[in-house]
Structure formats: structure tokens, C-alpha cells
Amino acid sequence: MGLADRLRRGLSRSREALSEIFYMGGEVDEGFWEDLEDRLVMADMGGEVALQVADDLREEAARANLRTAPQLRRALVERLARCFPEAERDPFDDVPSCVLFVGINGAGKTTTVGKLAGVAASRRQSCLIGGADTFRAAAIEQLQVWGQRAGVEVVTRERGADPASVCFDVCERAERDGAELVLIDTAGRLHTSSDLMRELAKVVNVTRRRSGLPVSVVLVVDATTGQNGLNQSREFNDALELDGIILTKLDGTAKGGIAVRIAHDLSLPIFRVGVGETIDDLQPFDAHAFCQALVGGDEGR
Amino acid sequence: MFDSLSDRLQETFDGLRGKGRLTEDDISKAMREIRMALLEADVNYRVVKEFVASCKERCLEADVLGSLTPAQNVVMVVLDQLTELLGSTESRLVLAQNRTPNVIMLVGLQGSGKTTAAAKLAFLLKSQGKNPLLAACDTHRPAAADQLETLGGEIGVRVFRGDGKDAVQVAKGAVKEAVARLNDVVIVDTAGRLQIDEEMMAEAVDIKGAVRPDQILMVVDAMTGQDIVNVVSEFARRVDFDGVIMSKLDGDARGGGALSVREVTGKPIKFVSMGEKPSSLEVFHPDRMAKRILGMGDVYGIIEQAQKVAGEQEAADAERMLAQGFTMNDYLAQLQQIRKMGGLKKMIGMLPGGERMMRQAGGAAGLDDRQLTDVEAIIRSMSREERLKPKTINGQRRRRIAAGSGHSVQEVNQVLRQWGEMNKMMGKMRQMMGGGSRKSLRQMRGMMRNMGMGDLGAPGGRLPF
Numbered sequence: 001m002g003l004a005d006r007l008r009r010g011l012s013r014s015r016e017a018l019s020e021i022f023y024m025g026g027e028v029d030e031g032f033w034e035d036l037e038d039r040l041v042m043a044d045m046g047g048e049v050a051l052q053v054a055d056d057l058r059e060e061a062a063r064a065n066l067r068t069a070p071q072l073r074r075a076l077v078e079r080l081a082r083c084f085p086e087a088e089r090d091p092f093d094d095v096p097s098c099v100l101f102v103g104i105n106g107a108g109k110t111t112t113v114g115k116l117a118g119v120a121a122s123r124r125q126s127c128l129i130g131g132a133d134t135f136r137a138a139a140i141e142q143l144q145v146w147g148q149r150a151g152v153e154v155v156t157r158e159r160g161a162d163p164a165s166v167c168f169d170v171c172e173r174a175e176r177d178g179a180e181l182v183l184i185d186t187a188g189r190l191h192t193s194s195d196l197m198r199e200l201a202k203v204v205n206v207t208r209r210r211s212g213l214p215v216s217v218v219l220v221v222d223a224t225t226g227q228n229g230l231n232q233s234r235e236f237n238d239a240l241e242l243d244g245i246i247l248t249k250l251d252g253t254a255k256g257g258i259a260v261r262i263a264h265d266l267s268l269p270i271f272r273v274g275v276g277e278t279i280d281d282l283q284p285f286d287a288h289a290f291c292q293a294l295v296g297g298d299e300g301r
Numbered sequence: 302m303f304d305s306l307s308d309r310l311q312e313t314f315d316g317l318r319g320k321g322r323l324t325e326d327d328i329s330k331a332m333r334e335i336r337m338a339l340l341e342a343d344v345n346y347r348v349v350k351e352f353v354a355s356c357k358e359r360c361l362e363a364d365v366l367g368s369l370t371p372a373q374n375v376v377m378v379v380l381d382q383l384t385e386l387l388g389s390t391e392s393r394l395v396l397a398q399n400r401t402p403n404v405i406m407l408v409g410l411q412g413s414g415k416t417t418a419a420a421k422l423a424f425l426l427k428s429q430g431k432n433p434l435l436a437a438c439d440t441h442r443p444a445a446a447d448q449l450e451t452l453g454g455e456i457g458v459r460v461f462r463g464d465g466k467d468a469v470q471v472a473k474g475a476v477k478e479a480v481a482r483l484n485d486v487v488i489v490d491t492a493g494r495l496q497i498d499e500e501m502m503a504e505a506v507d508i509k510g511a512v513r514p515d516q517i518l519m520v521v522d523a524m525t526g527q528d529i530v531n532v533v534s535e536f537a538r539r540v541d542f543d544g545v546i547m548s549k550l551d552g553d554a555r556g557g558g559a560l561s562v563r564e565v566t567g568k569p570i571k572f573v574s575m576g577e578k579p580s581s582l583e584v585f586h587p588d589r590m591a592k593r594i595l596g597m598g599d600v601y602g603i604i605e606q607a608q609k610v611a612g613e614q615e616a617a618d619a620e621r622m623l624a625q626g627f628t629m630n631d632y633l634a635q636l637q638q639i640r641k642m643g644g645l646k647k648m649i650g651m652l653p654g655g656e657r658m659m660r661q662a663g664g665a666a667g668l669d670d671r672q673l674t675d676v677e678a679i680i681r682s683m684s685r686e687e688r689l690k691p692k693t694i695n696g697q698r699r700r701r702i703a704a705g706s707g708h709s710v711q712e713v714n715q716v717l718r719q720w721g722e723m724n725k726m727m728g729k730m731r732q733m734m735g736g737g738s739r740k741s742l743r744q745m746r747g748m749m750r751n752m753g754m755g756d757l758g759a760p761g762g763r764l765p766f
Contacts, residue, residue, distance in 0.1 A: 038346055044526035047340040105549065106412025106522065114443075137451030138444040145443030159451075190552040194670070222412060226343030226526025228554035249411065252495045254528040 032069075033058060036076075043257030043294065046227050049264065053079060077291045083260050084287035087244060087269035091216035092116060095125060098174065098182040098213040100132075100167075100204060102240060103220035104232055105188035108248035108274065110139060112220055113185045114146025116272075118279040120181045121150040128177065130170030130184035131156030132163040132203060143185055163187065163199070164206040171210040182213060191235035204240050216243040218271060223249045223256035233262045242266075248274035251281070255294065323374070328360045331375045342557030342594045345530045348564045356382050380591055387560060387587035388569050395543070396486070396515045402434070402479040403486045404512050406472075408505055408540055409520035410532060411493030414548035416445060418520045418574055419490040420452035421582035422546075426486050427458060434484035435460045436475030438468040438508060439492040441501075449490055456579050459484070468492065468504055472512045489514065496535035505540050517542040518571065523549050523556040530565050537566040544571035547585070551575040557594050627727040629688035632720055633680045636673050675708060679716045682706035691720055 033054060040050035057076055066072050091097045101109045113129060120127035129147050131154055133139035140156050147154035155170045167184060174182045186203060189196040208215045217240050221229055236242055245268050247259050259270060270285040323331075332353050339349045360378050396403040405422065407415045416439065423433040435453050437460055439445035446462045453460040461478050463471035472489050479487045491508060494501035509517065519542040521529065536542060545562055550573045559570050570585040680688065682705035687694050694702070694717060703710045 041340055042346045042527050044343075044528070047337045104524070104552070105417075106414055108412055136448070137455075138446075138448030141444035141447045142442070190549065192552045222522075222524075224410065224522070224526060224528050224532070225524050226529075226554070226558070227341050228343070228524040228552065229526075231553055232524075249495075252410070252528065253497060253531040254526065258526060 040257070043255035044226055044229075044261075045257035046230070046261050049261050073295055077288070077295050080260060080291040080294065081287040083264040084285075084290075085263065085267045085269050087271060087285075090271060090284070091214075091218070091243065092119075092181070092271065095180040096213045097180070098171070098184070098207065098211045098215045100184045100186060100207055100215065100217045101220055101246075102186050102200060102204075102217060102236055102242075103188060104190055104222075105136075107188060107220040107222045109133075109188060109220045110142050110146070110185050112246055112248060112272075112274065112282065113143065113183045114150065115274075115279045115282045116183055117146060117152040118150040119282070120183075121152055122279075125180045126178065127152045127181045127183065128170065128174050128179040129154045130167060130182060132166045132170075133185050133187040134159055134161045134163050134166060135187040139185070139187065164203045167203055167207040168210055171207060171212070175212050182211070191232045197235065197239045201239050217241065218244055218246055219268075220246045220248055221258070221262065223247050223259070223274075224252060224254040225258050227258070227261075229258040230261055230265060233266055233268065237266050237268065242268055244269045244271045246270070246272045246274070246282075247285075250274060251276045256290075257294070259290075323360070325361065328357055328375070331360070332357050335375075335379055338595055339557060339560075342555035342596070343524075343526050343529075343561075344557035344594065345527055345561035345565070347530070348561050351564070352382070352386070352560070376595075380595065383560065383591035383594065384588045387563055387590050388585075393584065394516060394571060400515065401485050402476060404476065404489060404514040404516075405486065406489040406491065406509065406512065406514040406517045407520055407546075408491055408517060408536060408542060409493060410495065410522070411442075413493065413520045413522045414546075414574060415439075415493060415520045416449050416452070416490050418518075418546050418548060418572075418582070419449065419488050420456060420458070421574060421579050422518075422572075423453065423458040423488055424456045424579040425582050426488075427456065431486050432484050433458055433486040433488055434475060434479045434482070436472055436487055436489045437462045437465070438471045438475075438489050440465055440468045440471065441492040445490075445492070452579075469507045469511045472508045476512050487512070496532050496539075502535075502539045509540060516544065518544050518546050519568075520546045520548055520574075521558060521562065523547045523558065523573075524552065524554040525558045529558040529561050533562050533566050533568075537568065542568060544569050546570075546572045546574060546582075548574040551581070555594050555596060556590065559590050560594060627720070627724045629680050629683060629691050629720060632723065633677065633688075636677050636680075640670065640673060675712065676716055676719075678706040679703075679708055679713055691717060691724075 036057070037050050037054040040053055041047055045053070053076075057072065057079055060066065060075055060079070061072060064075070066075055091099050101113055103109050110133065117127050117129050127150075129143060129152055131140045131143045133143070134157060137159070140154075140159060143156070144154050146152075155166070155173050157166050157169070163186060170182060170184060173179075184207065186200060187196075189200065191197065204215075204217055219233055219236050219242050221233065225232070233242070233245070245259070245262060247256055247270055250256050250273050256273075262268065263270060270287075270290075272282050273285050273290065275281050275283060335356065336349055336353050339352065340346070344352070356379050359382060360375055394405070396405075407419055407422075409415050419435055423435055426433045435449055435458055437446035437449045439449075446460075446465055450460045450462065459482070461471070461475040463474040465471070468491065475487050475489065478484075489508065489512060491505060492501070494505060496502065517540060519533065519536055519540075521533065525532070533545075545559075545568055547556060547559055547570055550556055562568060562570065570587075570590070572582050573585050573590075575581040575583055679702060682702045683691075683694070687698065687702075699710050699713050699717075703713045706713075
């Protein structure tokens with residue numbers, strides 16, 4: 001099954017919501033535009049972005065003389081896809097590489113690390129997992145289970161240890177073993193907690209300074225997140241200078257529209273999207289396919 | 302991001318000052334602002350539509366109160382309506398009286414905070430004199446049972462793990478274990494599941510059938526977006542929960558989902574979860590939530606937080622301050638109290654209009670708690686005598702304090718000046734009150750708190766107040 005199919009399946013509910021309005025086929029009227037704005041809001045894009053996108057599309061429609069729903073649908077896909085900047089470098093493909101995973105509690109950091117380690121192992125890359133979540137109960141154990149499943153070693157310390165020192169160990173170990181891909185899980189934290197954000201900045205600094213591999217910091221965002229996702233990303237980006245985003249849990253009915261807003265406002269690339277439970281369901285991100293799936297692009301063909 | 306809704310409405314109404322009555326057109330304009338505010342707060346789109354329509358109707362009917370501006374009038378109507386919809390009464394945990402053990406079951410999406418909420422709930426029940434047992438029925442996520450066991454160990458509550466394979470068997474086993482060990486409440490923590498995952502939803506229904514819970518609580522992340530409607534309605538249809546715990550409300554999410562949940566399922570929000578500590582599970586207050594959703598600051602929250610932090614000690618301190626004046630030690634204590642409450646940023650953010658104030662001061666960065674640290678460092682570089690009698694601090698001493706704390710003499714002077722202001726105010730209060738009745742003491746405590754916050758000009762005077 002190709003990426004587009006997976007995405008489409010994962011996003012099926014959102015697609016229904018958006019594509020409904022494109023089914024009429026004939027010429028569009030005032031009601032269409034209002035409806036479009038509503039649908040965009042319902043996809044979690046936020047009131048302001050929705051308004052902007054709808055207005056832009058309207059302008060373009062007038063300029064390029066787009067009249068039918070299928071034409072507008074294509075234009076909308078193009079417009080949304082433009083919100084996403086291209087990734088200069090994919091830290092999971094372009095090895096050697098060291099990636100730190102950050103995000104709020106319950107976004108899916110540990111699971112993402114586990115899945116990516118599994119992918120790396122199946123590609124026969126030498127991979128190392130760092131368990132720097134020394135705060136949450138049993139986070140280390142959870143990571144170790146993932147490590148065992150993937151056959152990847154987990155470097156960590158006991159609960160309560162200094163996460164920055166764990167990262168130091170991990171970097172050292174990676175150097176000694178010549179690991180190609182290093183994945184470091186950090187403790188979830190709310191972006192409003194200044195102490196914890198400072199701690200994380202230290203962790204990132206230590207890793208950036210110590211690691212011999214190029215370091216990327218990736219924010220893991222739950223696709224069900226609403227408008228607060230923007231605050232989250234902004235705070236994390238301010239504190240850590242993020243390299244990109246991984247969007248998880250797109251397999252529910254959530255639309256993941258917040259990704260459009262985050263990518264647009266902070267111009268951060270999206271590296272992967274999680275569209276299911278299995279390891280293969282963590283897919284590289286393709287802006288066009290994502291937007292097409294969101295809007296329901298090839299339905300009419 | 303918008304700040305306070307009332308500020309925005311004020312702008313909309315700026316041209317209308319002096320009007321006794323709002324026209325329909327004015328109200329429509331206001332409703333647009335409200336619509337945007339609610340959407341930014343992640344209230345579901347359909348819910349917003351209905352809500353705005355009913356608000357508009359009420360605004361048109363409502364008599365304009367003379368003492369309020371048009372903007373305030375509209376906000377009042379909206380706030381009332383919102384509070385009403387969120388549930389006008391607090392609804393608490395309902396457990397059957399004649400059943401032992403009572404069973405509480407937690408359900409929700411992955412990562413919404415069920416396991417943490419389970420531990421917090423256990424802690425709450427334990428502090429109410431119950432003897433809870435935690436059942437680790439999350440047999441899917443790796444190490445979920447370990448997590449619960451660790452959390453249980455921290456709060457001194459036993460955790461039943463069973464075979465860790467079949468969630469239904471674990472739940473049943475936990476109830477048996479509770480009977481044998483005289484636990485009066487069993488809290489069943491279940492695996493996170495997507496509402497469209499047939500198999501997993503069936504498992505939740507099976508667990509429910511096996512242990513017949515008194516209460517099923519759904520844990521909902523306060524940051525959830527528009528999709529919350531699909532999630533809760535499906536959970537309500539399949540598992541039929543009794544109430545909701547909103548988690549991660551210690552962040553800055555406005556939690557508009559609470560309104561959507563109420564509107565779509567009619568289920569009450571019972572608790573809000575506000576942090577990492579086991580004690581951070583609080584009863585839900587619809588009025589506060591309404592203000593939060595509209596971005597109007599949580600005034601009650603800040604008062605309560607202050608009360609929590611302020612111990613018995615404070616009353617005694619206030620009395621002594623009255624008698625002996627305000628010393629540097631008192632100043633220091635105030636600084637530390639602000640810090641205990643989560644720092645300046647958090648406190649100001651909770652005040653109405655606080656976010657705007659912060660932005661004017663050059664964003665949150667302008668409001669660094671470092672300023673507190675600076676003042677603290679300076680006070681700590683004073684000798685004991687100097688702290689008690691700051692007036693004795695002469696030029697030579699100022700230089701010493703400056704060198705000792707790593708600050709300039711000007712900064713030391715600034716701190717002394719601030720102290721002088723506070724001391725003057727304290728003197729006025731002393732005259733004003735004469736005696737030291739219980740009530741006036743309480744008033745003074747409030748005033749002192751305000752002073753502590755209101756007068757904390759930093760060296761360089763960067764604070765916006």
C-alpha cells in the first residue's frame with residue numbers, strides 16, 4: 001500500500017468532512033465559501049488561518065477563473081501544500097544522525113522512538129536508543145521493551161537521574177560503537193513550565209556540544225491537538241530551535257489541521273506522520289499527499 | 302492569539318460609547334469576536350454556532366445595565382450563558398453507598414493521561430479516608446503496569462497487576478483482591494484506545510460488563526481540538542461514561558473542549574488535572590472554566606493558589622509586621638511566596654488582561670523571574686541587623702552589599718527604595734487600623750499580597766506595573 005493510500009485511509013474521516021462540499025460539481029455560490037471556511041475550521045486549522053485560506057482561494061478563483069468544484073479542490077490542495085516548507089534534510093534517512101524527541105506529555109514520543117528504531121533495525125542501520133526520560137514512572141521500562149522488540153540497545157540510567165548526563169553517556173557510547181542513528185527520548189513536559197523547559201534546553205545543549213553526529217531536535221505533536229498546538233510549538237521552538245515535527249495519531253478521526261498552522265507560522269518541516277499502530281505506519285511526510293488526503297483530491301477521477 | 306475577550310470587545314465597541322442600547326448590528330459585530338474567541342479556544346465548530354446564536358438572542362432581549370459598558374454587558378451575557386452550559390453546579394464523584402468495593406473505571410484516548418489520573422484519583426480518595434486499590438488493566442502499552450505500580454508506590458496505594466495479559470481478567474481479579482484485602486474502592490486504569498478501533502472499544506465494554514463500575518470517567522486532554530466531539534460521542538455511545546476528567550489544564554490551553562463535551566454528550570466535567578503532583582486533581586468549577594475559555598483569566602485560581610501556599614505562619618507574620626514594621630526579611634518572604642506560586646509570569650498570566658500586559662512589556666521574556674532572583678540576592682547579602690533595620694544601611698554598607706551580591710550600588714538603592722515604599726504603606730495601615738482584629742488582619746494580608754506584587758519594580762524598572 002502506497003503512502004497516499006495509507007494517508008488517505010488514516011485521514012478518511014477528515015477527507016469526508018472536507019470533500020463533502022466539493023461533491024456538487026457545478027458552479028459554486030456564496031454558501032460554498034462559507035461552508036469551506038467552516039470545514040477548514042473543523043479540521044483544526046484555526047479561525048484565522050481558515051479565513052485566510054478561504055479568502056486566498058476566493059481571490060485565486062476570481063483571477064484564474066475557477067468555477068467548478070473540482071478546479072477549486074485542486075487549487076485548495078495547492079494552496080494548503082504551500083504552507084509546508086520543504087525539509088532540507090531528513091534526519092532519519094541522512095545518517096549518521098542524532099535525533100532528540102521532545103514534546104508535551106502523552107504526545108507519543110516514546111512510541112515514536114520505538115517505531116523508528118524498529119525501522120532502522122530492519123534497514124540494518126546500527127541504531128542506539130537513549131532513554132533521557134528519567135522522570136515519568138516506567139518510561140525507561142517502556143523504552144526497553146521497544147528496544148528489545150527492535151533488537152536495539154537502550155542506553156539509560158535509573159529514574160531520577162540527570163537527563164543531560166544520560167545524553168552525554170549516549171553520545172559517548174554512540175561514538176564508541178560507531179552508531180549511525182541515535183534516537184533520544186526525553187520526558188514529556190508542558191511548554192508553560194519554565195523550569196522544565198530550561199532543563200530541556202540544557203539537555204539539548206549538552207547533546208549538541210557532545211555529539212559527534214549532527215543533532216536534530218524534533219517536536220512530537222499529537223494530531224488531535226487543537227489550537228494550543230501552535231503555542232506548544234512556538235515555545236518549544238523558542239527554547240530549543242527545533243528542526244522539525246512529527247505528527248502522531250493521525251489514524252483517529254482527528255484532522256491534523258493544526259499541522260498546517262504550525263508549519264505555516266513557524267516554517268518547520270514535518271518529517272514523519274503516524275497513521276497507524278504498526279511500525280510501517282510511521283510514514284515520511286509528503287505535503288501534497290497530505291493535503292490531497294485532507295481535501296479528498298482524487299475522489300472524482 | 303487573542304487576549305482577553307473583553308479587551309477585544311472593547312475595541313469593537315469603542316465607537317459606540319455613550320449609546321444606551323446596542324443595535325442588532327452592534328451585537329452581530331460582538332458575536333463575530335466571540336465566535337473567533339471560542340474557535341481559538343477549540344470549542345467545536347457546531348457548538349460555537351449554536352452557542353453564538355443563543356447568545357445573540359439573549360443579548361437582544363437583555364436589558365442594558367446602566368453601570369456597565371456595552372462590552373461588559375455582552376461579556377456578562379456570554380459568561381452567564383457559558384457557565385450555565387458548562388453545568389451550573391459542581392458535580393462530584395457518586396459512589397453507591399451499599400456496595401463494597403466501589404469500582405471506578407477510567408477510559409480515554411492514548412496519551413490523554415489515564416494512568417496519571419488514576420494515581421491522582423487514588424490519592425484523592427485516600428486523603429478522604431478511603432482505602433483504594435489500583436487495577437493495572439492497560440495490558441497493551443509496554444510498561445504501563447510498571448508506571449502505575451511506581452505511581453502507586455509513591456502515594457502508598459497497592460496496585461493489582463494480575464497476569465498482565467487479559468484486561469478483563471485483571472479487572473475481575475482486582476475486584477476479588479479488593480474484597481480479600483478490604484479495599485473499599487477499585488480504580489481500573491485501562492489502555493488508551495481510539496474510538497474507531499472496534500476491537501479495543503469492545504474490550505472496554507467487556508471490562509465494564511465484568512466489573513460493573515459505579516462510575517466510568519473519561520479522561521480528556523484539555524488541548525484536544527475539534528475532533529473531541531467525535532471522540533466523546535463515540536465513547537459515550539459505546540461505553541457510556543458518567544463524567545469527564547480534563548487533564549493537562551496546567552498548560553495554557555483554553556480547554557474549549559469542555560464546552561463541546563457538555564454540549565454533545567451532556568456529561569458533566571467532574572475533575573480537572575493541573576500538574577505532575579499527585580495532589581493536583583481538583584474539583585471542576587464551571588464559572589472558572591467559562592472565564593478560561595473566553596481568555597479572561599482565572600482570578601479565583603490565583604486566590605486559591607495563594608491561600609494554599611500561605612500557611613499558618615502568615616497570620617503571625619502579619620501581626621508582627623504590624624507591631625514592628627516591615628523588615629527586609631518580610632520582603633524576602635514575599636518574594637519566595639511569589640516564586641512558590643509559580644513565578645511572576647504564571648501569576649500575571651492568570652490575572653484578567655495579564656497576557657496583554659505581558660505582551661506590552663515585550664513578551665513573556667520581559668517578565669523574567671530573574672528579577673526576583675536579583676532582589677533576593679541583594680537582600681541575602683545584607684547582615685541580620687541590616688535586614689531588621691534597613692535604615693542603618695549607609696553608603697559604605699551599600700557598596701559592600703552591592704559587591705557581595707554582584708550588583709551595582711544603584712540596584713541596591715532601588716531595592717532599598719522599594720522597601721521604603723512598602724514600609725511607608727505598612728505604617729499607614731497601622732494607623733488606619735489601630736487595633737488588630739481578625740478581620741482587619743485578613744484585609745491586611747490581602748493588601749500585603751498586592752503590594753508584594755504591585756511594588757516589585759525590578760532594577761531598571763522593566764516591570765509593567
